[in-house]
Amino acid sequence: MTAPGKTKMTQRRIAELAGVSQATVSLVLNGKADSDARIPEATRQRVLDVIAGTSYVADPAARRLAGVGNKILGVFTYEPAFPSGSIDFYTPLLTGIEAEAEQHGCDLLVFTSAPVENGRRRLFHENNRLGLADGALLLGREMDPVELERLVDMQFPFVAIGRRDVPGVPYVGVDYAAGTAELVRRAVALGHRRLALLHLDSTAESVLDRQRGFREEVAAHADIRVWSGPTRGDDLVGAWTRIRDFRPTVLFVESPDHAAELRRIAIDDGVEIPREVSIVVLGEVAVHDALAVDFTRLSPPRVQLGADAVALLTRILDPDDEPTDADLRRLLDCDITDGSTLVAVVE
């Protein structure tokens, strides 16, 4: 009484079994009841009964081809989503995405097939399956602006996770500028006057935002001295040497890995952490277990980010909805984790 085995189930077969036409089956399934397509309850029930006796499900490809939405959301990650290096970055996002997609009854199409070119995936390639999804979510620290423009051009519905500078790109991001500024305020309130910023050597929006938040907040105070520069993971000893001469009382470090390493180096150098030098971390994605140390740090609401992105995308896809510009480009507040590495300055 389950699947009639061999032949593939189609609306036509259902129609035969129920003694109606294929069109009727479609109408029943889609609950249409226009003035020009009326199905009495008796017929409706008969069709539904037949369907219940089979394993029939509408072919999604055919539905899509016929022009209806599919409740499939594409998920594109610029780096492999699961491997350990990126796991802390993507997993919380995916948690939120999955939960929200479930709410909306959507499936997720993960574009794992995108070819990797010098370390990053390419969204557009010969056989991309973007078109199968109703819309797409883009995840990744950095995105190719050209690809984003192209998506905008072709009016493909999508949402980027993280603020993007490309015009017309809808996104849900994190207000790193405000978060960083708040951390600066806290440091200043604790008596810090000599701050060092060790940011990543990247032009990703999130990186620039943190620098901006830092710069602007620092400018709001008169007597603060600042040292600022990029750090590379392979020369942290050199970085430390340069910072030491500046004699900062607090380090703002973007990468948790670098922070952990610098802490080691400083301690080996005879500096007491955090009594002599506080450390604040601005990022939360660690390759190693750098966060074993209880750093005071920014904690972007990643799960929320994923969920909000899905919610926004479904709004974009809803023809009855007209998201405002503010909805389309939104920043979430960045939480701060109160760790033990930011303490008051002692004279």
Place this chain on the structure above:
Amino acid sequence: MTAPGKTKMTQRRIAELAGVSQATVSLVLNGKADSDARIPEATRQRVLDVIAGTSYVADPAARRLAGVGNKILGVFTYEPAFPSGSIDFYTPLLTGIEAEAEQHGCDLLVFTSAPVENGRRRLFHENNRLGLADGALLLGREMDPVELERLVDMQFPFVAIGRRDVPGVPYVGVDYAAGTAELVRRAVALGHRRLALLHLDSTAESVLDRQRGFREEVAAHADIRVWSGPTRGDDLVGAWTRIRDFRPTVLFVESPDHAAELRRIAIDDGVEIPREVSIVVLGEVAVHDALAVDFTRLSPPRVQLGADAVALLTRILDPDDEPTDADLRRLLDCDITDGSTLVAVVE
């Protein structure tokens, strides 16, 4: 020079631009060169040039409808895949799945839309999109045998992760029986003669396999005394009380969470762990950070499991390949993590 904006790109439009027919475009794109469908290099190049100047990509839905494969693998998880409770369980699997799918140029369709009914997802439901995928991977501790049968019936290509007792179900699993047996041997070699098995109260194949491995290996030794029973998380104190009277020298505990909790209870009860009572853990999925304790335990090769499942599925989907029964139902060796909680018995 990128996307011509408005109108959707189709083979027909490409054909117009190149001055050929839609069929020719299709033939060029699919590299067909039958005796009855020849395209000279000049024409071929012209078509390709036109395509290069546009953002054209073949509509996957149409391809699918026209009967060609889509390189889309479905992924069905019986519980939500990402939320924290299941994260240790699914993430490694997904890591392997993603990597292998990438190798094969496949995308992953995650069926997040499956409705949840008393804690578990249902694969078959009114609007399931199984049919969009070429085949599917099934993940979960327990699977509904009825649904598995139905998949077999409808000859839908799929692979289950974990051994399944349902006839005709292809799977890649873990040899928990052998792994458990090996742990028993090690315990015996260390002088243990009174063993307690605290297994989960479940009839999942993996649970039964561990019990079987335990039972069979124990039977191979003459002088061993055994206590065995199910544990529930909400009455571990009671469980401990009952075991204590048995005076085991080693506990085989299936759940890491239960193991951590029992260790606590035993220590509070004045028992020295592991000097007086060793503990061996048979599972590796912990809700809490139970594995903070360095338990001696089974470590199934999860990443490998995911990758192998994908590899098998693609073999099933390959019309030129004919996997043997042994290929279709395979168990991977279970690693053992040498922790600090299994020690020699002292008299």
Place this chain on the structure above:
DNA sequence: ATCGGGTGCTAATGCGCATTAGCGTTCGGG
């Protein structure tokens, strides 16, 4: 008896693509 209007459905079409049968053309051999 006739006619308007409501009722219950179906035939037909198109979505974008892959595929097959076959048509018009050219070219080489006799």
Place this chain on the structure above:
DNA sequence: CCCGAACGCTAATGCGCATTAGCACCCGAT
């Protein structure tokens, strides 16, 4: 110079579904 074969392509069809136009029927009113 004619004919068959190879060549280069296209028209036509179907995949499974959603949707629209409209047909056949019946009922009540005139």
